[in-house]
Amino acid sequence: MPRHDVQVSAGELAERFGLSLRGDATRLIDGVGTLAGAGPTQLSFLANPRYRAQLAGSRAGLVVVRTGDADAHAGDVLVADDPYVAYARIAALFEPVPATAPGIDPTAVVHPDAHVDPLATVGPLACIGARSLIAAGASIGPGCMIGEDCVVGSGSNLVARVTLVRRVVLGERVLVHPGAVLGADGFGIALDRSGSEPHWIKVPQLGGVRVGDDCEIGANTTIDRGALEDTVLEHDVRLDNQIQVAHNVRIGAHTAMAGCVAVAGSTTIGRYCMIGGAAGIAGHLEICDRVVVTAMTLVTHSIREPGEYSSGTPLMDSRSWRRNAVRFKQLDALARRVGTPPKETE
Amino acid sequence: MPRHDVQVSAGELAERFGLSLRGDATRLIDGVGTLAGAGPTQLSFLANPRYRAQLAGSRAGLVVVRTGDADAHAGDVLVADDPYVAYARIAALFEPVPATAPGIDPTAVVHPDAHVDPLATVGPLACIGARSLIAAGASIGPGCMIGEDCVVGSGSNLVARVTLVRRVVLGERVLVHPGAVLGADGFGIALDRSGSEPHWIKVPQLGGVRVGDDCEIGANTTIDRGALEDTVLEHDVRLDNQIQVAHNVRIGAHTAMAGCVAVAGSTTIGRYCMIGGAAGIAGHLEICDRVVVTAMTLVTHSIREPGEYSSGTPLMDSRSWRRNAVRFKQLDALARRVGTPPKETE
Amino acid sequence: MPRHDVQVSAGELAERFGLSLRGDATRLIDGVGTLAGAGPTQLSFLANPRYRAQLAGSRAGLVVVRTGDADAHAGDVLVADDPYVAYARIAALFEPVPATAPGIDPTAVVHPDAHVDPLATVGPLACIGARSLIAAGASIGPGCMIGEDCVVGSGSNLVARVTLVRRVVLGERVLVHPGAVLGADGFGIALDRSGSEPHWIKVPQLGGVRVGDDCEIGANTTIDRGALEDTVLEHDVRLDNQIQVAHNVRIGAHTAMAGCVAVAGSTTIGRYCMIGGAAGIAGHLEICDRVVVTAMTLVTHSIREPGEYSSGTPLMDSRSWRRNAVRFKQLDALARRVGTPPKETE
Known part of the structure; x- marks a missing residue:
């Protein structure tokens, strides 16, 4: 659903984004689309080889491609070292930007001891707590609840219904999506065995949350x-939806996590890691830089070497799966009988 | 906690829902309950064979059963082809319906460019954004945040604190529970390697979300x-709690997913699929109609044949599990030593 | 980020918490910290043996330790049977308590048929529905949405943006963190096959949620x-973030669950169970008291014996993992060939 009120020529796109154009420099582009869906006034791209077959038949007016793919398309192309990056930059031109004027909506509730910069935006039905600071250019969307002692840096955007509970400091240009909760109590409980019925007592959570610049x-x-x-x-940590980051975790710059990942307490994750969807990382571990974890893997020990890591079993039809899975219970007996020598093991 | 201000006779229930009654047609029923808990003025049902043993001793005034189970109960019964479906229809008579009069609560914030039908309900502290449309008979509960360019169809119900971020179109009779977030940015990032410190740039998310009629x-x-x-x-897609559906996913009609399922981007799922709790489905896959995926299975490749699919290992006491699991690391060595012929493999 | 406006002497701490002091009773403590980070006016503790090496070098003014660890620290120590429990109690002295005066914020919306005790607190932009009761000393934080027929017991604290949908009864001193949703419809659907296109019908969810005292x-x-x-x-059930508890589940006293656990419908879990992060528990099961389930385990059958249970496979580098995982599909064939006798199996 691209907007159609912006028009840029192919030549201007080439110049502005440092790409080389093969085709008509005066062609006007007014939007973006998929290879299969884009029309003659739209730009598309080929990054994932999975979609290469769609290139030849694409009706897109202009396609961003790698050098090696340029000849596979009869129409006009922009050649880029990294077509996905180039596309991302160009597509931003066509993104509708909601108009929000600085200022505090009259239905928002701002504590008298909070400080909201006159150039910040606080939307309807938002709430800003004591001693919290909203910097110039920051936007607090509708329904956000910000507690005490928080900082939202310049250019940061809390889209809607975000909660910063307490002592949460966001850097600049941090983007937080709805329903996210930062700064809730860590899960710290201690079992008091002194009485006749042992019970949990709560361990106070006295720290805060610090989020670097350009995180999402x-x-x-x-x-x-x-x-x-x-x-x-x-900085530049990218977290997808429904991720759980427990207390005292540290995540290195440029690390990205897909949806539903769970990271337990006091674990440190390095820079440039990529964590697949629904993976779990146990507590008190250290994961070095440039580690890739595949989807739904459970990380149970520290990782010292960059590389890709996995756990789990392959997908099967359930009948086959049951037949094989029940044998998993016999694996040790099986191995003892066969006598696999230790030297062959990992 | 059924309400007790509705009374229906057994005969009327039989006629209204097309069931055959064995027993007293004048008996009055004023609520529903479990086989174990229902009393003489309440209706119960037997659908899951797991609870058959409770039938004989049930004090329920009326029980909905399959033909084959009718003789196992001395009391009055309604015989149904599908007792669970018949029970669901009957129980709806006893469900308290919160009284909400059409109109916009004075504490709600409605953008001047939004359109709220006079027969729609907008609850306290809700917010409706520019160019959004709330149809007649729709209900926007307390604390819901609806952004720009959304449509909520007739009879749809956003219970409370639901967020529709932007460009979300709901059909008719869609039921959305609290905390759900529809239309947040898809997780699209591209690694820009052009500088000395490679960093992520955001890929604009220009599409929307379309939800068919009768979804939950x-x-x-x-x-x-x-x-x-x-x-x-x-239409008629049923999603439980805490499910993550990534961008560009398509889910076919009548498919149901249990809680905590994660579906990665650009995957297409067919009609009448049943996805078990906490299962994961990788991105860019195609799952055909009538596929069943068991709980916590990871689907890593497309599925072309209807049927049931699984991954994972069986539950064991941890001591046995550790002894066997460590052998999983030797499985290839073990197989090589034994020399399982390829023809025996799946 | 401990507060510094509270000062307590070491002697007073020893007396108040029943600990034995080795060191200067007049030393003033004004905060708490980690072994590595605490300074001479702060108290620290050693509970997890993982951090024992940090004890000798700690600059903390006072350290809570077990008897056996007292000699490993040259500085002042408080000796406790359970240092973590003792620390938790002491740290509570230094926890900043947000000042909230009883009363209903003028921006909150309270239904005329709700009852809010004059000694309860209802924060900004909160909403209380018909026939709900907020007891003395309870606190309903900003943005909370409470529906019909709910009870919030004395001393309970809904931090912010919590939703109690309907018929939710909380005991005393229950702590609920932001974004939690209690009392949404259970996921009950029945497939109506009577027409030409089978479709789901909703099974009314007529029950409620009851939460005992001291739950989190x-x-x-x-x-x-x-x-x-x-x-x-x-009572005293402790649930971390992003947990899903389906309808009709019962969780016994003192059971604790780490983040992202999913419990399917109608399952009963005993007392003093510990469920690891992202574990899944299937529906209609019975788990006895004192069961420990490790992270990301799937529980597929009832557990009758206390103890620890697991499923899954170990973490490996992906290359090794692929080589071994593919053999999982041959496991039955392998076992048949080797002929593991049934008596060796679990």
């Missing part, structure tokens, strides 16, 4: 505040 | 909007 | 209301 935090993701020190996301 | 969307479930085209749920 | 419910956790009877948490 997905819808309904939760990041708890630290027990004593802070839970930390370095 | 659980609490805290998230459905992202598409990158270029829409994320789509066809 | 994490951010974005969901607990559905029962179909006929109530979903129940007994």
Whole structure:
């Protein structure tokens, strides 16, 4: 659903984004689309080889491609080293930007001890707590609840219905999607065995959350505040939806996590890691830089070497699966009988 | 906690729902209950064979059963082809319906460019954004945040604190539970390697979300909007709580998913599929109609044949599990030593 | 980020918490910190043996330790049977308590048929529905949405943006974190096959949710209301973030669950169970008291014996994992060839 009120010529796109054009420099582009769906006034791209077969038949007016793919398309192309990056930059031209004027909506509730910069935006039905600071150019969307002692840096955007519970400091240009909860109590409980019925007592969670510049935090993701020190996301960390980051976790710069990942307390994750969807990472571990974890893997020990890691079993039809899975219970007996020598094992 | 201000005779129930009654047609029923808990003025049902043993001793005034189970109960019965479906219809008579009069609560914030039908209901502290349309008979519960360019169809019900971020179109009679977030940005990022410190840039998410008639969307479930085209749920899709549906996913009519399922981007799921709790489905796959996926299974490739699919290992006491699981690392060595011929493999 | 406006002497701490002091009773403590981070006016503790090496070098003014660890620290120590419990109690002295005066914020919306005790607190932009009761000393934070027929007991605290949908009864001192949704419809659907296009019909969810005293419910956790009877948490149940508890589940007293656990409908879990992160528990099961389930395990059958249970496979580098995982599909063939005798199996 691209907007159609912006028009740019192919030549201008080439120049502005440093790409080389093969085709008509005066062609006007007014939107973007998929290879299969784009029309003659729209730009498309080929990044994932999975979609290469669609290139030849595409009706797109202009396609961003790698050098090697340029000849597979009869129409006009923009050649880029990284077509996906180039496309992302161009597509931003066609993204509708909601108009929000700075200022505090009359239905918002701002604590007298909070400080909202005159160039910040606070939307309808939002709430800003004591001693919290909203910087110039920051936008607090409708229904956001910000507690005490928080900072929202310049250019940061809390889309709607985001909660910063307490002692949450966001850097600049941080984007937080609806339903995210940052700074809730870490899950700290201690079993008091002194009485006749042992019961849990709560361990106070005295730390905060610090989020670096240019991070993105997905819808309904939760990041708890630290027990004593802070839970930390370095800059440019990208979290998808429904991720759980427990207290005292530290996530290195440029690390990205797909939806539904769970990271347990006090684990440190390096820079440039890629964590697949619904993976779990146990607590008190150290994961080094440039580690890739595949979807739904459980990480149970520290990882010292960059590389890709997995656990789990392959997908099968359930009848085959049951037949094989029941044998998993006999695996040790089986191995003992066969006598696999230790040297062959990992 | 059934209400007791509705009374219906057994005969009337039989006639109204096309069931055959064995027993007293004048008996008055004023509520529903479990086989174990229902009393002489309440109706119960037997659908799951797991509870058959409770039938003989049930004090329920009336029980909905299959033909084959009718003789196992001395009391009055209504015989149905599908007792669970018949029970569901009857129980709806006893469901308290919150009284909400059409109109916009004075504490709600409605953008001047939004259109709320005079026969729609907008609850307290809700917010409706520019160019959004709320149809006659739709209900927007307390604290819901609806952004720009959304449509809520006739008879749809956003219970409370639901967020429709942007470009979300709901059909008729769609039920959305609290905390659900529809239309947040899909997780599209591209790694820009051009500088000295490679970093992520955001790929604009220009599509929307389309949800067909009669869908149900659980609490805290998230459905992202598409990158270029829409994320789509066809009609009568039923999603439980805490499900993550990534951008560009398409889910076929009548498919149901249990809680905590994660579906990665651009995957297409067929009609009449049943996805078990906490299952994961990787991106860019095609799952055909009538596929059943068991709980916590990871689907890593497309599925072309209807049927049931699984992954994972059986539950064991941890000591046995550790002994066997460590052998999983030797499985290839073991198989080589034994020399399982390829023809025996799946 | 401990507060510094509270000062307590070491001697007073020893006396107040029944600990034995080795060191200067007049030393003033004004906060708490980690072994590595605490300074001379702060108290720290050693509970997890993983951090024992940090004890000798700690600059903390006072450290809570077990008897056996006292000699490993040259500085002042408080000796406790359970240092973590003692620390938790002491740290509570230094926890900033947000000042909230009883009363209803003028921006809150309270139904005329609701009852809010004059000594309860209702924060900004909260909403209380018909026939709901907020007891003395309870606190309803900003943006909370409470529907019809709910009870919030004395001393309970809904931090912010919590939703109690309908028929949710919370005991005393229950702590609920932001984004939690209690009392949404259970996921009850029945496939009506009577027409030409089979479709789902909704099974009314007529029960409620009952939560005992001293429970804690994490951010974005969901607990559905029962179909006929109530979903129940007994007292002192501790749930971390993003947990899904389906309808008709019963969780015994003192059971704790880490983040992202999913419990399917009608399952009963005993007392003093510990469920690891992202574990799944299938429906209609019975789990006895004192069961430990490790992270990401799937529980598919009832557990009658206390102990620890697991499923899954170990973490490996992906290359090794693929080589071994593919053999999982041959496991039955392998076992048949080797002929593992049944007596060796579990």
